[in-house]
Amino acid sequence: MTTQTILPVDAQRLSELSQSSGEPGWLKDSRLQALELAAELELPKLEKTRIDRWNVNNYGGYKASKPLAQLSEAPASITALIKDQEEGSLIIQQNSGVIYTRLAPELAAQGVIFTDLQTAVKEHGELVQRYLHKAVLPNEHSIAALHAALWNGGVFLYVPKNVVIETPLQAVLLTDDAEAAFVPHILVVADTNSSVTYVDNYVSDKAEAGLHNGAVEVFVGAGAKVRYATVHQLGVDTTDVTYRRAVVENDGTIEWIVGEMNYGDTASDTKSVLKGNGSSSDAKVIAVGSGSQKLNYTTQAQHFGKNTPSDMITRAVMRDAASSIINGITKIEKGATRADGQQTEKVLMLSPKARGDANPILLIDEDDVTAGHAASVGQVNYEQVYYLMSRGISRHDAETLIIYGFLAPVVSQIPLEGLRNQLQSLVERKLGQ
Amino acid sequence: MAADFVIEGLKATIEGKEILKGINLQMKGGEIHAIMGPNGTGKSTLASALMGHPKYEVTAGTAVLEGEDLLEMAVDERARAGLFLAMQYPSEISGVTNSDFLRSAINSRREEGSEISLIRFIRQMEAKMKELEMNPEFLHRYLNEGFSGGEKKRNEILQMMMLDPKIVILDEIDSGLDIDALKIVAEGVNSMRSPERGFLVITHYQRLLNYIKPDFVHVMMQGRIVKSGGPELAERLEAEGYEWVKEELGIEDETVGQEA
Ligand SMILES: Nc1ncnc2c1ncn2[C@@H]1O[C@H](COP(=O)(O)OP(=O)(O)OP(=O)(O)O)[C@@H](O)[C@H]1O
Ligand SMILES: [Mg+2]
Numbered sequence: 001m002t003t004q005t006i007l008p009v010d011a012q013r014l015s016e017l018s019q020s021s022g023e024p025g026w027l028k029d030s031r032l033q034a035l036e037l038a039a040e041l042e043l044p045k046l047e048k049t050r051i052d053r054w055n056v057n058n059y060g061g062y063k064a065s066k067p068l069a070q071l072s073e074a075p076a077s078i079t080a081l082i083k084d085q086e087e088g089s090l091i092i093q094q095n096s097g098v099i100y101t102r103l104a105p106e107l108a109a110q111g112v113i114f115t116d117l118q119t120a121v122k123e124h125g126e127l128v129q130r131y132l133h134k135a136v137l138p139n140e141h142s143i144a145a146l147h148a149a150l151w152n153g154g155v156f157l158y159v160p161k162n163v164v165i166e167t168p169l170q171a172v173l174l175t176d177d178a179e180a181a182f183v184p185h186i187l188v189v190a191d192t193n194s195s196v197t198y199v200d201n202y203v204s205d206k207a208e209a210g211l212h213n214g215a216v217e218v219f220v221g222a223g224a225k226v227r228y229a230t231v232h233q234l235g236v237d238t239t240d241v242t243y244r245r246a247v248v249e250n251d252g253t254i255e256w257i258v259g260e261m262n263y264g265d266t267a268s269d270t271k272s273v274l275k276g277n278g279s280s281s282d283a284k285v286i287a288v289g290s291g292s293q294k295l296n297y298t299t300q301a302q303h304f305g306k307n308t309p310s311d312m313i314t315r316a317v318m319r320d321a322a323s324s325i326i327n328g329i330t331k332i333e334k335g336a337t338r339a340d341g342q343q344t345e346k347v348l349m350l351s352p353k354a355r356g357d358a359n360p361i362l363l364i365d366e367d368d369v370t371a372g373h374a375a376s377v378g379q380v381n382y383e384q385v386y387y388l389m390s391r392g393i394s395r396h397d398a399e400t401l402i403i404y405g406f407l408a409p410v411v412s413q414i415p416l417e418g419l420r421n422q423l424q425s426l427v428e429r430k431l432g433q
Numbered sequence: 434m435a436a437d438f439v440i441e442g443l444k445a446t447i448e449g450k451e452i453l454k455g456i457n458l459q460m461k462g463g464e465i466h467a468i469m470g471p472n473g474t475g476k477s478t479l480a481s482a483l484m485g486h487p488k489y490e491v492t493a494g495t496a497v498l499e500g501e502d503l504l505e506m507a508v509d510e511r512a513r514a515g516l517f518l519a520m521q522y523p524s525e526i527s528g529v530t531n532s533d534f535l536r537s538a539i540n541s542r543r544e545e546g547s548e549i550s551l552i553r554f555i556r557q558m559e560a561k562m563k564e565l566e567m568n569p570e571f572l573h574r575y576l577n578e579g580f581s582g583g584e585k586k587r588n589e590i591l592q593m594m595m596l597d598p599k600i601v602i603l604d605e606i607d608s609g610l611d612i613d614a615l616k617i618v619a620e621g622v623n624s625m626r627s628p629e630r631g632f633l634v635i636t637h638y639q640r641l642l643n644y645i646k647p648d649f650v651h652v653m654m655q656g657r658i659v660k661s662g663g664p665e666l667a668e669r670l671e672a673e674g675y676e677w678v679k680e681e682l683g684i685e686d687e688t689v690g691q692e693a
Pocket of ligand 1: 447448450452470471472473474475476477478479521688689
């Protein structure tokens, strides 16, 4: 059945908006084309997930956000995330627009660009145009098309050749007004032999239903290294659909760390395209589902280059009546000799009503490769609970140890201590209620 | 008060099949009892039923420790009441470090607010590990994961030493141990001997009993204790096997499920 995409805005209005925010002509055209595509395209096909029944039409409209005069004025809902950030590099988006941007001067001096994407299209138009929508294509499906038509705020991070940044750059993206469209686009470009870590948090603070339609594009230049960490902790009110793509050149490295700690329905797809020889990808996804959440998590690695290793791990704990479909897709193209694609998906279910489904898929068109997958869906092992209890530990504490133990081998590998602790406490929050 | 442990008329089934058919045993603090017997005669079942393994259903009997019936308690309560079982096949638990696990176990015996301090805990644990000649890295390893057979057994004894129980059941603690490790583990056990503590040692071999000298030896067959004696009984079993016991008692098949 074909469902007509409900367009949240018409071409006339979109065109006016683009013009009034002073966007260059190419961007206005790109938005209008995407809107046309959106009308023709269907929703993404998600394995065993009826996304058409989700709340995916609550876009709201574009509303200008008021910039902060200083960081201390930031909304209370995000103060914990930005404390001690006065000296750091930080971008805050609230609803449709960025309200705070700071780039550490020593990075600015090295030519690093870190600004909201709406500003970047004006100040670094050529650079942005070269990469925007080249990894997440607007013609993939109606959600990607609508994203390209409507994106707002956003982050642009450019790291010049040979620049190595130790301290993570951060962004916080907050939706607290259901009437305002929340469609941030994150674009990261790491030039040859550069190195950078970017960490962001998605937060909501509102009661009415809303949608986050997000796209992330990361371009990893030759020999460059990008560590991309993202924590989604959107409330039950917000449906989250996020597409992340990295394109990696020769000997480049992408490292994904994804914390899926939302309370609402979530579809996320994180993909590395290993274009160059010797490029590599590592993806870690930690997820906790609760309530009646419907979840669909996909990790993908597509190998074009020779000698390309990829590893993806998803570990998910499902409680209450949460239901999750977890897909891993390793695709090795012809010619990608000596590629090595590995993936593991594991789901731990804590209640008889929870659902978990792990689907590992290997698609291999080249002979000279190695690939492997492991998937498991299970409950807390009662032998293990018995063993712990036989040492005096209560049933509740025994189960808690086992659940955290299930996530620990992945969490403990997260190289950023602050992020590790944050994820740990988000897991505790989701499991503790 | 010395640990008095009295098992009376203990019967247990697994998946509807009766395995223990009425076990009677009395232990006093300071005593070491050995249980021997051919394979499949219910020794581990006895240990598991006492500890409260969920697969076993106790259908009759009591097991009273210092006036309290353990069989009325949940598994963790039995442990906190003073029962410790070194298991024949300890579980592996990924993601839970040995030290986190043992600290939780120790703190489960303490009031909230008076948990053991990390430094004190580590110091104690390191001291015991040294006695058992365990590499300190085992503190940070995931619980039993990838441990060799002998390492698991040592880890069981380490837990026993840290938790200071009143009744210790050792289920084939000697299996999988090399000769040196056997001595080390036996020394660990002997160092814990006290008038306050009783041991129930399940083993197939006299060798262990050379190191851990039992006061009483019991033979299990068909889910019952069919013969009891002193240390000399174990020596005779080692020398002659079980045939003479079976003949004496008129037992043809000693395994559970076969009636005499
Ligand atoms: N799930 C089960 N269903 C039926 N019988 C079982 C089950 N589990 C155990 N048994 C049986 O119970 C009997 C006693 O087993 P137990 O493990 O107590 O023997 P054991 O004396 O400890 O033997 P071993 O010396 O080999 O360790 C065995 O015959 C065993 O096969
Ligand atoms: Mg046994």
